[in-house]
Amino acid sequence: xxxxxxxxxxxxxxxxxxxxxxxxxxxxxxxxxxxxxxxxxxxxxxxxxxxxxxxxxxxxxxxxxxxxxxxxxxxxxxxxxxxxxxxxxxxxxxxxxxxxxxxxx
Amino acid sequence: xxxxxxxxxxxxxxxxxxxxxxxxxxxxxxxxxxxxxxxxxxxxxxxxxxxxxxxxxxxxxxxxxxxxxxxxxxxxxxxxxxxxxxxxxxxxxxxxxxxxxxxxxxxxxxxxxxxxxxxxxxxxxxxxxxxxxxxxxxxxxxxxxxxxxxxxxxxxxxxxxxxxxxxxxxxxxxxxxxxxxxxxxxxxxxxxxxxxxxxxxxxxxxxxxxxxxxxxxxxxxxxxxxxxxxxxxxxxxxxxxxxxxxxxxxxxxxxxxxxxxxxxxxxxxxxxxxxxxxxxxxxxxxxxxxxxxxxxxxxxxxxxxxxxxxxxxxxxxxxxxxxxxxxxxxxxxxxxxxxxxxxxxxxxxxxxxxxxxxxxxxxxxxxxxxxxxxxxxxxxxxxxxxxxxxxxxxxxxxxxxxxxxxxxxxxxxxxxxxxxxxxxxxxxxxxxxxxxxxxxxxxxxxxxxxxxxxxxxxxxxxxxxxxxxxxxxxxxxxxxxxxxxxxxxxxxxxxxxxxxxxxxxxxxxxxxxxxxxxxxxxxxxxxxxxxxxxxxxxxxxxxxxxxxxxxxxxxxxxxxxxxxxxxxxxxxxxxxxxxxxxxxxxxxxxxxxxxxxxxxxxxxxxxxxxxxxxxxxxxxxxxxxxxxxxxxxxxxxxxxxxxxxxxxxxxxxxxxxxxxxxxxxxxxxxxxxxxxxxxxxxxxxxxxxxxxx
Numbered sequence: 200x201x202x203x204x205x206x207x208x209x210x211x212x213x214x215x216x217x218x219x220x221x222x223x224x225x226x227x228x229x230x231x232x233x234x235x236x237x238x239x240x241x242x243x244x245x246x247x248x249x250x251x252x253x254x255x256x257x258x259x260x261x262x263x264x265x266x267x268x269x270x271x272x273x274x275x276x277x278x279x280x281x282x283x284x285x286x287x288x289x290x291x292x293x294x295x296x297x298x299x300x301x302x303x304x
Numbered sequence: 305x306x307x308x309x310x311x312x313x314x315x316x317x318x319x320x321x322x323x324x325x326x327x328x329x330x331x332x333x334x335x336x337x338x339x340x341x342x343x344x345x346x347x348x349x350x351x352x353x354x355x356x357x358x359x360x361x362x363x364x365x366x367x368x369x370x371x372x373x374x375x376x377x378x379x380x381x382x383x384x385x386x387x388x389x390x391x392x393x394x395x396x397x398x399x400x401x402x403x404x405x406x407x408x409x410x411x412x413x414x415x416x417x418x419x420x421x422x423x424x425x426x427x428x429x430x431x432x433x434x435x436x437x438x439x440x441x442x443x444x445x446x447x448x449x450x451x452x453x454x455x456x457x458x459x460x461x462x463x464x465x466x467x468x469x470x471x472x473x474x475x476x477x478x479x480x481x482x483x484x485x486x487x488x489x490x491x492x493x494x495x496x497x498x499x500x501x502x503x504x505x506x507x508x509x510x511x512x513x514x515x516x517x518x519x520x521x522x523x524x525x526x527x528x529x530x531x532x533x534x535x536x537x538x539x540x541x542x543x544x545x546x547x548x549x550x551x552x553x554x555x556x557x558x559x560x561x562x563x564x565x566x567x568x569x570x571x572x573x574x575x576x577x578x579x580x581x582x583x584x585x586x587x588x589x590x591x592x593x594x595x596x597x598x599x600x601x602x603x604x605x606x607x608x609x610x611x612x613x614x615x616x617x618x619x620x621x622x623x624x625x626x627x628x629x630x631x632x633x634x635x636x637x638x639x640x641x642x643x644x645x646x647x648x649x650x651x652x653x654x655x656x657x658x659x660x661x662x663x664x665x666x667x668x669x670x671x672x673x674x675x676x677x678x679x680x681x682x683x684x685x686x687x688x689x690x691x692x693x694x695x696x697x698x699x700x701x702x703x704x705x706x707x708x709x710x711x712x713x714x715x716x717x718x719x720x721x722x723x724x725x726x727x728x729x730x731x732x733x734x735x736x737x738x739x740x741x742x743x744x745x746x747x748x749x750x751x752x753x754x755x756x757x758x759x760x761x762x763x764x765x766x767x768x769x770x771x772x773x774x775x776x777x778x779x780x781x782x783x784x785x786x787x788x789x790x791x792x793x794x795x796x797x798x799x800x801x802x803x804x805x806x807x808x809x810x811x812x813x814x815x816x817x818x819x820x821x822x823x824x825x826x827x828x829x830x831x832x833x834x835x836x837x838x839x840x841x842x843x844x845x846x847x848x849x850x851x852x853x854x855x856x857x858x859x860x861x862x863x864x865x866x867x868x869x870x871x872x873x874x875x876x877x878x879x880x881x882x883x884x885x886x887x888x889x890x891x892x893x894x895x896x897x898x899x900x901x902x903x904x905x906x907x908x909x910x911x912x913x914x915x916x917x918x919x920x921x922x923x924x925x926x927x928x929x930x931x932x933x934x935x936x937x938x939x940x941x942x943x944x945x946x947x948x949x950x951x952x953x954x955x956x957x958x959x960x961x962x963x964x965x966x967x968x969x970x971x972x973x974x975x976x977x978x979x980x981x982x983x984x985x986x987x988x989x990x991x992x993x994x995x996x997x
Contacts, residue, residue, distance in 0.1 A: 221980050300974025 213240035311363035316390035327439035343415035346435035354404035389452040399449035409798035414570040416794035441467035454520040491563035498560035502550015509543035541601035552584025569672030578661035605646030610756035613639025617763035622887035649745035659734035663726035666802035681787035734809030744839040765852035769859030778867030815840035
């Protein structure tokens, strides 16, 4: 059995890659995918911890169920987000996030 | 005691009701009445008043002690009780008879006299107004003489003053020559204001009576005055004297009476010669119990009267205006009366009051007849030579324009002579007896009064002689005088009655018979004033008659020996020069009063208006203190307080918010990734903190 720390390390790497992607990429779609990456890194942690603590807990499915919620919310978010990106593209002919800087002080 | 139901005392209130009824008729339905009707209503109202007065006198003959007829309760305040009651005694009845008798004759005369006013000015409304005022005057005079208290007397006193004012200013929009001017209304105001000064004295006296005696009722005042202290009595009498000086035109308040000649001549005769101006004499007679207690007061009153008598006589000598001579003569004769009642010779004073009412009314009305005759002559000429007389202002009152009028106006001439001889005190005319009684009384106790009045009597004879010679004798000194016309019978008939009374008025109180003395005695002795039969001193009578004849001769010598021609200066002026000029200008009393009082009053008014009101109150207090102070305060509140403190606080707050916002807005740069970095860093910091804690 693979130790817990490996999973957590993978999860941390995935999360860091996602965060890094958000910070350094300018393509909206890529940023979207980076967000998904971070969500799934969190999901991975959920399931890992759920399995880890299953033996001494009655609520063995809590973590797994939470993952389903996250996935559902992520799906809804993708639906709204992609729709926005389509509209933005139509009006700007671009999805470069740095060009969408009209909302500033 | 007779059966009192046969007596007419209860009619006393009708003395007032009847003239009031007459004026109400003229006031309400007068518009529908003709000119004659209006005059008739007024004259009948006055005539009926005379009838009532006669009935009262008849009752008094039967029951001489008189009575008081209560009419209504009037003032009830605290302990003060004054009822509206008519006092009918021999003194008041005498006045009633004179006022209503002479008043009625003048009403009849005025029907004719004012007809000229209607004819020339075509104003019937004014004619009606005249008779309404005249009836009001009779009513007020009746209140004055019949009042049972000083308060009621004061109502009449003020009422006749009002009528005097209204009638002096009757032609309020012109001067005495008919030119548009305020002169007549100024004369009315002068009379009113001079009388206010006198009324102040009357009021003070009435207040003192109320203060000291708790009443103004004659009976109560006279009962309590005997136990009053001398100071109170002196002050009351002196304040009353001030009232007398105002109403009866004595020094120093006489100045209004000559100007009062601006009124129509019947008014001059009725109000300013025969009746109203004698109210002061009546007042002193009525107050005899008070004056009897103070010899000082009597001395002062007698001296004021005597000095006025002489002073006014000197002015009358040098006047050219027909009515002005008579006006100063009236002041002079009022001086005789006041001197008489001042000396305690009440009967002599009242006697002279009665005879003077007869002959001075006669003289004034005859003078009115002369003036109208001159005006008719003027109109006669003006119609003939319109272009020659169109613009020239002709003075029908000026004796220098007259002369030789006895041929044009024979009836008026004889009437005038009757009045003149009575005024000059020629035996046996009415004035001789009454004036002589005064002089004889003065000779006994007040020598200085005697001498002053004797000289005044001499001057009286002189100026009346001068007037007769100038007006009726010699040659006409103007075209107008040649064409003067006699007045109609309605004017001359009342004059004949007055002339009869002027000739035979002396019979009222012949020495030794003393009808009037025993008549008035009832009243005076009922209030504790002793009355002696009128003194007759043959020497005094001879001296005054001799002086009068001498004066007439002198006036003849000066004015008729060589009759005056038009434009000639007065012969007396050549003899006396500056003295005559002084007399001609009324000794500059009007100018003196102008300087002393009117100008000073104007100065005071100007000082109050300019210095006090404008400079001090408006400019300094309002503008400098209130306005500038308020402006200063608001500026202080606006600039340092509001701008400096209140606004500053909000400005500082706003600036702080703005500058902080300015620096904070840089954070929101629109780059989503930088927000994400911030969030990331924040998370790192928080996690780091949580982990390393």
